[in-house]
Amino acid sequence: MKNVNKKIMNSYEEYLRQDDTKSLKTCREYYYGIIDFFAKMTEFPEFPDKSQVKRINPFPHKTRKKAEKLIPLHIVKQFDRVMKDGSNCIPLEIRVMYWLMRSFPNRITEVTSMNKQC
Known part of the structure; x- marks a missing residue:
């Protein structure tokens, strides 16, 4: 394992890229395994302090x-108009929750789990 160098790691990455039987997710997981393995191995005194693996996975997760x-x-926009209109019978608590969800969409779970009389 001491003899692993950047050239070998680049060859492994190229092997993963050219293997049509493996999905991008599988290649990403394999490379994360290698990153983790070499990170752990650098803690042993027999191995070099510097890992030969790229720190950033070359198989990124694309959403x-x-x-x-x-x-x-x-x-x-129709929902917004309805929530701004004070003449309809929508309770104020519901309006506040709606605008909180619109303002902070990444916190929708916290907003929807609030009590009605909080």
């Missing part, structure tokens, strides 16, 4: 927003 899961913008 794509699926358009069919998003609420269309014209619908969101």
Whole structure:
């Protein structure tokens, strides 16, 4: 394991890229395993202090927003108009929760788990 160098690691990365039987997720997991393994091995005195593996995984996790899961913008604008209109019978608590969810969408779980009379 002492003889592993950047050239060998680049060859392994290229091998993963060219293997059509492995998905991108599998390649990413394999490379994370190698990163973790060499990080642990550098703690032993027999191994070099510097790992020959790239610190950033060359098989990044790409997230794509699926358009069919998003609420269309014209619908969101209709909701906004309804929530701004004070003449309808929507309780103030519901309006506040709606605007909190619109303001902080990454905290929607916390907002929806609030008590009504909080």
